[in-house]
Every structure is written in structure tokens, then in C-alpha cells.
Amino acid sequence: MHPVLDTSLTKISCRRIPSSSLIRSWCLGSTNARLAATYISYAIQKNFLAKDQQELAASRAKLKAAIQLFGTMGYLRGAVMKVGQLLANLPQVMDRELIEIFESLQFEAPPMHYSLIREVFLDELGREPEELFASFDRQAFAAASLGQVHRARLADGTRVAVKIQYPDMARTIESDFKTLGLLLKTIRFKESYRYLFAHILDAKEVFSRELDYLSEAAYMERNRRLFAGTEIVVPRSFPDYSSKRVLTMEYLPGKHLPAFLGADPGQEQRNHFGRLISLALVRSFFRCKTVYADLHPGNFIFMADGRLGFLDFGCFRRFSPQRWQVQADSEEAMFSQDQDKLRDFLARLSFHDSPEELDPQWVELMFRQIQWVVSPITTRGPFDFADGAYVAEGVELFKESLVLGYSRTDSFYNWLNRAILGHRSMMYRLGSVFDYSRLYLEEMRGASSSEGSPEL
Amino acid sequence: MRITQEAKQQNRKRILQVAASLFSEQGYGKTTTRDISTACKMAKGTLFNYFPSKETLAMTMVAEAMEEGRERYLERRAGEESLVEELFLLVASELRALRPYRLYIGPVLESGMSVFAKEACCPAGEQARRAHLETVAAILAAHHYELVPESIAVTLYWSLYLGILAHWSKDTSSHQQATLSLLDYSMKVFAVTISGSLPEV
Ligand SMILES: Nc1ncnc2c1ncn2[C@@H]1O[C@H](COP(=O)(O)OP(=O)(O)OP(=O)(O)O)[C@@H](O)[C@H]1O
Numbered sequence: 001m002h003p004v005l006d007t008s009l010t011k012i013s014c015r016r017i018p019s020s021s022l023i024r025s026w027c028l029g030s031t032n033a034r035l036a037a038t039y040i041s042y043a044i045q046k047n048f049l050a051k052d053q054q055e056l057a058a059s060r061a062k063l064k065a066a067i068q069l070f071g072t073m074g075y076l077r078g079a080v081m082k083v084g085q086l087l088a089n090l091p092q093v094m095d096r097e098l099i100e101i102f103e104s105l106q107f108e109a110p111p112m113h114y115s116l117i118r119e120v121f122l123d124e125l126g127r128e129p130e131e132l133f134a135s136f137d138r139q140a141f142a143a144a145s146l147g148q149v150h151r152a153r154l155a156d157g158t159r160v161a162v163k164i165q166y167p168d169m170a171r172t173i174e175s176d177f178k179t180l181g182l183l184l185k186t187i188r189f190k191e192s193y194r195y196l197f198a199h200i201l202d203a204k205e206v207f208s209r210e211l212d213y214l215s216e217a218a219y220m221e222r223n224r225r226l227f228a229g230t231e232i233v234v235p236r237s238f239p240d241y242s243s244k245r246v247l248t249m250e251y252l253p254g255k256h257l258p259a260f261l262g263a264d265p266g267q268e269q270r271n272h273f274g275r276l277i278s279l280a281l282v283r284s285f286f287r288c289k290t291v292y293a294d295l296h297p298g299n300f301i302f303m304a305d306g307r308l309g310f311l312d313f314g315c316f317r318r319f320s321p322q323r324w325q326v327q328a329d330s331e332e333a334m335f336s337q338d339q340d341k342l343r344d345f346l347a348r349l350s351f352h353d354s355p356e357e358l359d360p361q362w363v364e365l366m367f368r369q370i371q372w373v374v375s376p377i378t379t380r381g382p383f384d385f386a387d388g389a390y391v392a393e394g395v396e397l398f399k400e401s402l403v404l405g406y407s408r409t410d411s412f413y414n415w416l417n418r419a420i421l422g423h424r425s426m427m428y429r430l431g432s433v434f435d436y437s438r439l440y441l442e443e444m445r446g447a448s449s450s451e452g453s454p455e456l
Numbered sequence: 457m458r459i460t461q462e463a464k465q466q467n468r469k470r471i472l473q474v475a476a477s478l479f480s481e482q483g484y485g486k487t488t489t490r491d492i493s494t495a496c497k498m499a500k501g502t503l504f505n506y507f508p509s510k511e512t513l514a515m516t517m518v519a520e521a522m523e524e525g526r527e528r529y530l531e532r533r534a535g536e537e538s539l540v541e542e543l544f545l546l547v548a549s550e551l552r553a554l555r556p557y558r559l560y561i562g563p564v565l566e567s568g569m570s571v572f573a574k575e576a577c578c579p580a581g582e583q584a585r586r587a588h589l590e591t592v593a594a595i596l597a598a599h600h601y602e603l604v605p606e607s608i609a610v611t612l613y614w615s616l617y618l619g620i621l622a623h624w625s626k627d628t629s630s631h632q633q634a635t636l637s638l639l640d641y642s643m644k645v646f647a648v649t650i651s652g653s654l655p656e657v
Contacts (some may be wrong), residue, residue, distance in 0.1 A: 113537075113538065113540065113541045113544070113640075114537075114541065115537060115541040115542070115544040115545040115548065116541075116544060116636060116640055118532070118545075118548075119548045119552075119636055120633075120636070122552070123631035123633065124631075128532075166637070167629075167633035167634065167636040167637045168629055168633045168634040168636070168637045170629075171629065171634065
């Protein structure tokens, strides 16, 4: 363990009192949690901050404050863990050991005991779980970002997954974002601070939308129709057993990515699932004009019969028609390498009146980033996502943009970037090789030819 | 005129019902004993024979709901709950039974269960307190703890309990879900304190 952090962690473990009354295991001092906090800060420090000893010393105090605040968060702590999980997909950024920690955290069931669940059920559905279902597992089998998931059976024997939200999450999110604001104040920012602030507000809005499971169910149904007839399965939802804070859906049996990889699958299978995950994302991008704001391997289930379970429709960001048009134009410019058009796009993306006003260093980085993003599409034939050089370049670009710290972009760009990074890292872990270009372009054309057809 | 025990019980029940609806219609503070006796078509003196004051009447109402909640708790208990879970189940069941009185439970408890008065200001309040603590003691005993009367643990528990009720009465979140979080947290705090270690959840 990192010696400096080790001592500071011991001293500060949760001295600030959490502002929300939702206390999960962390503040009660779970070792896993403290370990994770150490590792997160260690990873940040190792990769992005420490250039020399002086800088290290300067960042130490901030880091200390950061960890302290981090421990008081009820919800965003999960979000921070997700950033860790994202990094965990990129072995160049993080050691194997850290990856395992993050994976273990992802499936750690948080403590919402059965007595509490019964009260939520009485409030939300007017009945106790055991009255409503033929059987109901009192122990959760998976953690969700705002609650936990239990297995149950309906009266007709259907196996279901029941996602239950913690009480009072809206206020928890609210107070977490306040804490985050506080945290950011301690960090020195460039003049683009106000843009960063806009991103945070945007994130809050997106995450707050996750609070309503009924709208998640509606969007899930829409996606079921979208993927009907493919090998992608979106669970059915059961409205009679669902409410704003309880979501009952068809249970999809299968494995998550780590277990799938653990069974040492053949190349054919790796390519197959890589293709399906890509189809899931690219199709919802073009047809629903949405980006997943919370893309991670836990959203996919590798089913034994070769189908892919696609979960989690709570956290997405939808393009406005205007923004979609900008996106569509820019994609064309990217494929045709039209530099002037791309410069125009970058100006719009960063709220500048004309490309002349842009920072050349940023433009140069963006051009390289765009190049990286489109290369699997412009490369005809199978693309090797497992290629170490490709991933290394992506990681490098990611680090560079963090160092540059340029936040003057519209929020949509952030979500898109995150989703792309999430996709590429999953493809890398899967070691998939397939014709991504064809898949992408077919979906793009398919979407424009179905334009004007009734809303899916 | 002498009336039977049965008729007495019925009168008492009717007074409580009428008072409850008056409290929720026109507010606890605005309702007088005269309003209640008038609505019951009863002389004010007769009402006094049953309840010496509006405060006692309301406290009796609340105490009965608490008792009903404890009965529900006994029915709902599976017997396999952890300490935190079981305490949570007890208080949550009580809160559910207390729902009709939520908006004016504050002033009622203030007069009936004041934390400042050493001697309970009304017997109904004192009795409700004792009955609740007896159930808590039984739960603790089942989990191998002894709750000694007048001990620090009792004071701590009772402070937490009244705090939860106070928070709940003003909770504006839907279904008072914020109180559920507070209740869970409070019971964990209590369990940690008495055991000196982390509770099993
Ligand atoms: N229908 C289902 N069938 C099988 N497992 C499921 C199902 N729904 C959820 N799960 C399990 O529960 C976990 C969390 O569910 P889900 O992704 O819907 O929650 P979430 O709140 O969106 O969490 P996160 O933001 O972490 O994705 C999944 O990773 C999966 O392991």
C-alpha cells in the first residue's frame, strides 16, 4: 500500500459526518472500501498527478480532503467507483490487482436488509414481497447504482429480477452533488471552470433521471421492440409488480464479462459477443438517438445459448434534434476527413463563434482523438480491438486530455466520449476481431432509411 | 344514571373516533374539548369522566395506535431477523399504525411524553413508553442483551426513538421515506453502541 496514503487514510477515515442519512458499509469502516479509496487515489496520483516530489506533496493535501469527502457520499461514491471500473478495463492504466478490487466492489451487495425492503414494498405497491410473489429471495444477488436486485418468482413460475431503490435517493444525490461542488472548490482550475460546472449540472440531471424506475421500464420496452428478432435480449418488465422505486423484470440467466472470460472462451465466441455488444450500442445510438451514460460490463449478460442480455435503461442521454444534426454532420466530416468542416464542428462543440478562436493545442488533440475514434469504422474488414497499440493510443489520448483539462465542450460530447471509451475497453477485454465498420455503417443507413417510420 | 361497563367502553371508543376526525379536519390545536363533547352529543362533564384533558385523550389515541403497531410487529416477525432488522421492524410497524395521527403527533407527544418531565405528565404517555421499552427489552433479550431500566442504553434508545418520531412528523418526502433511512441509521447506531462492534445487517 502507498505509505503516505496509508497514514492519511487511517487518520481521516470518515471524520466528516455524512450529510445524507443513507449510510452504506463504507462509513462503518469496511476494509474493502478503504482499500478501494486508497487505490483510487493511488491510481490517480500515480498516473496523472505526480510528476515530481514537489507536485506530489502539493497534491497530497487535496487528496486527503478528497478522500475525506469521498467517504461521506452516499451515491456518487458509486459513480466514482464506476470511473475506477472504467479504468479497470484498461490494464495499461491500472495494475491487475486493482482491477480485481474494482470487480469485487461492483458486485458487492450493499446492506438494505429485508425489514427495510418490506417497508418500501408496502409504500410502493401496498403489499409485502412475500404476498406479491410466489417466492422472494431475502438476500440481494446484485448491487445496483441506486439500490439492489433480488431474485423472485411470479405466481406462474416466471423467474424475475426485482430492482429496489434505497429510500430517499433523490436527496442523497442532491447532497452528493453539493459535496462534489465543495470538493471541486479545493482544486485549482483553469478559466474553463464554469463549463465544468455545467457538466456537473448535466450529470446531476442524467443521474436524477435514474430515480424513476417507471420511465426506465418504458424505455426498456422500447428497446425490446428495437431488438426483437436479434440475438440481443432486453428483459420484459412487469408493470403490476413495478413502481417508481421497484422494477420487476424478467430474469436473464448468464454470466458477466469476468466470468465469461474466466471460462476461457474461443475466438469465435469473443467475436460473436463483441459484435452483439456493438450492435446493442450502435443501434440504440442511431435509432433512439441516445448515448448510454453509464456503460459498463455489468450491463451485459453473456447467455449460455449465445444470446446477449442487455440491461439497464435508466441512465442515458438523448440528443436534441439540433444536436443530433450537428452530430450527423460531424460524422460525415470525420469519415471524409474534411478538416474545415471538422474545425467548424469543434467550434460549435466548444461554444466558439469561429474556428479561428480555437486553441491550436486542443484542436490538434481533438483531431488525433477523432482519428482514433473513427479508425475502427474507416478500416474496411475485420478490426482487431485487441491490438495493444490501438488501446495504448487511446489511453494516451485519454491521459493527455485529462492533463489538458479542457472542459469547454457541450455536455453531450462528454457522454459520447465516455460511451466510446467504455465500448472500446470492453472490446479490448473481450479481444474481439470483427467487421465493425460494416456493422456501424449498416446501422447508420438502416436508421436513415427507417426515418419517418412510426416511433419505435 | 348508572351505565354498564360495555356502554362505557363504547362511549370511550366513540369519543376517540370523533376526536380523531375532528383533529384531522380542523387541526389538533384548534379543536377544543367542547368541540369534541358537542360532536359526541355529550355533556362536557361526561367527557371529563373519560378523559381529563384533550392532551390525555390524544395521547391515549396515539398509545393505542402504538400498541396496534406492536401487534403487527409480532405478526410480521419471522424470528430470523438480526438485531437491527428487528428493531427496525418494530418501529416501522408502529409508524405505519400511527400514520393517521402523523401531522399532529408532535404536540401530542410533547405533552404526553416530554423528555424534560421526570414524572410523566400523563399516565397514558408513561404507560405507552413503558410498553414500548418492554418490547425493545424483549428484542434485546432475544439477541442476548440485557436492557437495564434507567440505564444509559435506555436513555439513548428513547432519545433516538423520539427523534425518529419528531423527524417523521415533519417528513415531507413521499411516503416519509427519509424517515426510513433515519430509522435504519438510528438502529445501527444503537446496535453499534450497545455491542461495541459493527452490527450484522
Ligand atoms: N433482468 C435481470 N436479469 C439478471 N440479472 C439482472 C437483471 N437486472 C439486473 N440484474 C443484475 O443486477 C445488476 C444491476 O442492475 P442494473 O444494471 O439494472 O442496475 P443499475 O441501477 O442500473 O446499476 P448500474 O448503474 O450499476 O448498472 C446487473 O449488473 C445484473 O447483475
